[in-house]
Amino acid sequence: MKQDIFQAIADPTRRAILTLLTIQALTPNVMAEKFDMSRQAVSKHIKVLHECDLIKPEQSGREIYYHFNAKKLQELDNWIAQLRRNWETQFNQLDHLLTTIKEQTTK
Amino acid sequence: MNNDLLFDFNVDKTAKMVYITREFNAPQSLVWDAFTKAELLDQWVAPAPMRAKTKYMNFEVGGRRFYAMISPDGQERWSVQEFTSITPKTNFKMYNAFADKDENRELPGSEWDYNFSEQNGITKVNITIFNESLERLEKISEGFKIGFTMSLKNLEELLATLSEKQ
Numbered sequence: 001m002k003q004d005i006f007q008a009i010a011d012p013t014r015r016a017i018l019t020l021l022t023i024q025a026l027t028p029n030v031m032a033e034k035f036d037m038s039r040q041a042v043s044k045h046i047k048v049l050h051e052c053d054l055i056k057p058e059q060s061g062r063e064i065y066y067h068f069n070a071k072k073l074q075e076l077d078n079w080i081a082q083l084r085r086n087w088e089t090q091f092n093q094l095d096h097l098l099t100t101i102k103e104q105t106t107k
Numbered sequence: 108m109n110n111d112l113l114f115d116f117n118v119d120k121t122a123k124m125v126y127i128t129r130e131f132n133a134p135q136s137l138v139w140d141a142f143t144k145a146e147l148l149d150q151w152v153a154p155a156p157m158r159a160k161t162k163y164m165n166f167e168v169g170g171r172r173f174y175a176m177i178s179p180d181g182q183e184r185w186s187v188q189e190f191t192s193i194t195p196k197t198n199f200k201m202y203n204a205f206a207d208k209d210e211n212r213e214l215p216g217s218e219w220d221y222n223f224s225e226q227n228g229i230t231k232v233n234i235t236i237f238n239e240s241l242e243r244l245e246k247i248s249e250g251f252k253i254g255f256t257m258s259l260k261n262l263e264e265l266l267a268t269l270s271e272k273q
Contacts, residue, residue: 083116087127097141097147
């Protein structure tokens with residue numbers, strides 16, 4: 001099952017990792033250092049973020065660097081905007097219906 | 108659309124909550140009816156060109172509304188709403204889940220809380236949606252023909268095409 005992106009960004013450590021990666025791509029070891037975390041703990045967070053495409057790995061020599069995938073976050077924003085528009089359309093339709101009913105009852 | 112009416116829409120990305128506030132230029136009693144009577148709900152709840160069809164609705168605590176959103180090509184997406192709390196004219200809560208045409212629910216669903224209040228002839232409706240998972244929202248998006256994977260590039264191309272046509 002694909003990782004739930006909301007779940008991924010709900011964790012404050014993962015949000016901090018993402019913020020760090022927007023500045024610079026990092027290896028898991030450096031991430032562990034910066035957060036004073038075990039390599040194991042960091043790997044768990046990386047797995048979650050990677051599974052929902054918020055970060056992408058890139059091989060550079062013998063190291064793997066993780067990059068922030070801005071496009072994914074942008075997709076989330078776009079899609080939230082679309083959700084808002086759906087609600088807006090529904091409510092505009094309700095406005096119209098309410099007006100119609102009010103007009104009918106005053107006749 | 109009346110531009111003086113309030114419309115607020117917020118998604119709390121970390122707590123999986125959606126908050127909606129909307130004002131309507133109508134008495135509270137009428138707005139309440141629009142949200143709680145099937146024959147009225149079916150008239151506005153599906154954004155055109157989608158249609159809504161309620162198979163049955165028992166608006167009482169423990170009762171359900173079983174309804175479908177129908178896309179222009181005739182595809183039906185069924186949902187079950189189970190009413191968990193009702194305070195007439197001012198509040199109701201329900202648990203919303205997708206279902207198949209035989210009313211078998213696909214859990215988990217989400218919890219919806221509606222509050223109604225009126226001031227100076229304007230009715231304000233506050234809706235809180237809790238635990239709307241991404242999978243559920245993606246399904247809703249599919250229904251409205253907006254794919255989560257629609258890339259920015261596609262969107263740019265689409266917009267460019269639309270402006271050219273005008």
